[in-house]
Amino acid sequence: MFRILWQAASLVSRRLTSSKTSGEAMLKAKLIQIEKAAQKNMPEWHKRDHSLWKRYGQWNPTRKLSRQQMVNIRELKKSAPHLKTVQIADHFGVNPESIRRILKSKWVPSDAEYESLLERTEKRKQRSIERKRAAAGVPAVLSVGHGVDGRKLRQKQKRGNTGDKRGLRGAPRTRKPYTESVGDLID
Numbered sequence: 001m002f003r004i005l006w007q008a009a010s011l012v013s014r015r016l017t018s019s020k021t022s023g024e025a026m027l028k029a030k031l032i033q034i035e036k037a038a039q040k041n042m043p044e045w046h047k048r049d050h051s052l053w054k055r056y057g058q059w060n061p062t063r064k065l066s067r068q069q070m071v072n073i074r075e076l077k078k079s080a081p082h083l084k085t086v087q088i089a090d091h092f093g094v095n096p097e098s099i100r101r102i103l104k105s106k107w108v109p110s111d112a113e114y115e116s117l118l119e120r121t122e123k124r125k126q127r128s129i130e131r132k133r134a135a136a137g138v139p140a141v142l143s144v145g146h147g148v149d150g151r152k153l154r155q156k157q158k159r160g161n162t163g164d165k166r167g168l169r170g171a172p173r174t175r176k177p178y179t180e181s182v183g184d185l186i187d
Helices: 001-015 020-041 043-055 067-079 087-093 096-104 111-138 182-187
Strands: none
Touching: 067 087, 067 096, 087 096
């Protein structure tokens, strides 16, 4: 396809007149004509890929989903095949093209690849934390019992009974019993 367009461009460039604007117009017209002729002979899948390439170009979505979200999308599609891609995209807040590409891909990482992915995510998290600390001016984390300036802190003495598991705060906190919320009822 692109080879044909390149040949057409060289063909038209040989016939260019002295006027640059008319030559450019001729080139554009010839390229459009050749592209239409080539599209008539293309298979359907190639036409679809070409139109997606024209629409999105180099695919780089603004919002990227995590691997777990991608797995969730695939499982959702398996459990509810009647859902359209647009509906899933609205639910996750991404472009329908992203959902189409996720559902189309069948790649599953091997154990070694999965381990390296986990290592990369941990390194990325650590770099992010360090970057945020540097921006805020907070020093690196010290071991337990050290102050911000690096000096050792005095140990606080416990109040009350030493065998008491309640520690410094007094009575243990009581947890609220579980109650269903609206979110639980929707799911």
